[in-house]
Amino acid sequence: MEITDAVTRLSALAHEGRLAVFRMLVQTGPDGIAAGEIARRLGVPPSSLSANLTVLSHAGLIAARREGRSIVYTAGYDEMTRLLGYLLDDCCGGSPEICRPLAEKFAQAACCAHDTASA
Known part of the structure:
Protein backbone atom coordinates (compact mmCIF):
# COMPACT_ATOMS: atom_id res chain seq x y z
CA MET A 1 0.00 0.00 0.00
CA GLU A 79 -8.86 -2.87 2.25
CA MET A 80 -9.17 -2.84 6.03
CA THR A 81 -6.73 -5.76 6.16
CA ARG A 82 -4.34 -4.00 3.79
CA LEU A 83 -4.45 -0.82 5.91
CA LEU A 84 -3.83 -2.73 9.14
CA GLY A 85 -1.02 -4.62 7.46
CA TYR A 86 0.53 -1.37 6.30
CA LEU A 87 0.37 0.02 9.83
CA LEU A 88 1.96 -3.12 11.26
CA ASP A 89 4.61 -3.80 8.62
CA ASP A 90 7.39 -2.46 10.79
CA CYS A 91 5.85 -3.27 14.15
CA CYS A 92 7.99 -4.09 17.16
CA GLY A 93 11.41 -2.96 15.90
CA GLY A 94 12.93 -6.18 17.21
CA SER A 95 10.98 -6.03 20.49
CA PRO A 96 8.05 -8.44 20.14
CA GLU A 97 6.70 -7.60 23.59
CA ILE A 98 5.62 -4.23 22.19
CA CYS A 99 3.14 -5.83 19.78
CA ARG A 100 2.05 -8.78 21.94
CA PRO A 101 -1.20 -7.08 23.11
CA LEU A 102 -2.01 -6.25 19.49
CA ALA A 103 -1.27 -9.80 18.36
CA GLU A 104 -3.62 -11.08 21.08
CA LYS A 105 -6.35 -8.71 19.82
CA PHE A 106 -5.89 -10.04 16.28
CA ALA A 107 -6.07 -13.61 17.56
CA GLN A 108 -9.41 -12.81 19.21
CA ALA A 109 -10.72 -11.30 15.97
CA ALA A 110 -9.55 -14.35 14.01
CA CYS A 111 -11.34 -16.59 16.49
CA CYS A 112 -14.55 -14.63 16.05
CA ALA A 113 -14.26 -14.79 12.26
CA HIS A 114 -13.73 -18.56 12.46
CA ASP A 115 -16.73 -19.01 14.76
CA THR A 116 -18.92 -16.97 12.41
CA ALA A 117 -17.77 -18.91 9.36
CA SER A 118 -18.49 -22.28 10.95
CA ALA A 119 -21.94 -21.32 12.25
Missing part, protein backbone atom coordinates in the same frame (compact mmCIF):
# COMPACT_ATOMS: atom_id res chain seq x y z
CA GLU A 2 1.25 3.46 -0.84
CA ILE A 3 1.41 6.09 1.89
CA THR A 4 -1.14 8.25 0.04
CA ASP A 5 -3.64 5.36 0.11
CA ALA A 6 -3.06 4.87 3.83
CA VAL A 7 -3.52 8.58 4.51
CA THR A 8 -6.76 8.62 2.50
CA ARG A 9 -8.16 5.68 4.43
CA LEU A 10 -7.03 6.97 7.81
CA SER A 11 -8.43 10.42 7.02
CA ALA A 12 -11.78 8.85 6.14
CA LEU A 13 -11.86 7.12 9.51
CA ALA A 14 -10.76 10.24 11.42
CA HIS A 15 -14.32 11.42 11.93
CA GLU A 16 -16.68 10.29 14.66
CA GLY A 17 -19.63 9.66 12.35
CA ARG A 18 -17.65 7.85 9.66
CA LEU A 19 -15.85 5.70 12.20
CA ALA A 20 -19.20 4.73 13.76
CA VAL A 21 -20.55 3.74 10.34
CA PHE A 22 -17.44 1.75 9.46
CA ARG A 23 -17.42 -0.09 12.79
CA MET A 24 -21.10 -0.94 12.37
CA LEU A 25 -20.44 -2.33 8.90
CA VAL A 26 -17.49 -4.38 10.14
CA GLN A 27 -19.64 -5.81 12.93
CA THR A 28 -22.54 -6.51 10.57
CA GLY A 29 -20.50 -8.83 8.39
CA PRO A 30 -20.44 -9.53 4.69
CA ASP A 31 -24.23 -9.42 4.24
CA GLY A 32 -24.14 -5.68 4.92
CA ILE A 33 -26.89 -3.36 6.00
CA ALA A 34 -29.22 -0.95 4.22
CA ALA A 35 -28.49 2.77 4.41
CA GLY A 36 -31.83 3.52 6.07
CA GLU A 37 -31.11 1.02 8.82
CA ILE A 38 -27.66 2.51 9.39
CA ALA A 39 -29.23 5.96 9.79
CA ARG A 40 -31.87 4.60 12.16
CA ARG A 41 -29.41 2.71 14.36
CA LEU A 42 -26.94 5.58 14.57
CA GLY A 43 -29.62 8.25 14.87
CA VAL A 44 -28.18 10.40 12.09
CA PRO A 45 -29.98 12.33 9.36
CA PRO A 46 -29.87 10.72 5.91
CA SER A 47 -27.95 13.69 4.46
CA SER A 48 -25.15 13.34 7.03
CA LEU A 49 -25.05 9.59 6.52
CA SER A 50 -24.89 10.01 2.76
CA ALA A 51 -21.89 12.33 3.06
CA ASN A 52 -20.12 9.91 5.41
CA LEU A 53 -20.83 6.93 3.15
CA THR A 54 -19.44 8.84 0.16
CA VAL A 55 -16.16 9.58 1.94
CA LEU A 56 -15.79 5.97 3.12
CA SER A 57 -16.61 4.68 -0.34
CA HIS A 58 -14.10 6.96 -2.07
CA ALA A 59 -11.48 5.76 0.41
CA GLY A 60 -12.21 2.17 -0.63
CA LEU A 61 -13.29 1.17 2.87
CA ILE A 62 -16.88 0.25 2.00
CA ALA A 63 -18.85 -1.06 -0.95
CA ALA A 64 -22.48 -0.64 -1.96
CA ARG A 65 -24.95 -2.76 -3.87
CA ARG A 66 -28.58 -2.25 -4.78
CA GLU A 67 -31.16 -4.67 -3.41
CA GLY A 68 -34.59 -3.68 -4.65
CA ARG A 69 -35.21 -0.13 -3.50
CA SER A 70 -32.42 -0.20 -0.88
CA ILE A 71 -28.71 0.37 -1.12
CA VAL A 72 -26.87 -2.11 1.08
CA TYR A 73 -23.40 -1.23 2.36
CA THR A 74 -20.64 -3.60 3.42
CA ALA A 75 -17.23 -3.09 4.95
CA GLY A 76 -14.26 -3.47 2.62
CA TYR A 77 -12.53 -6.17 4.64
CA ASP A 78 -9.71 -6.57 2.11
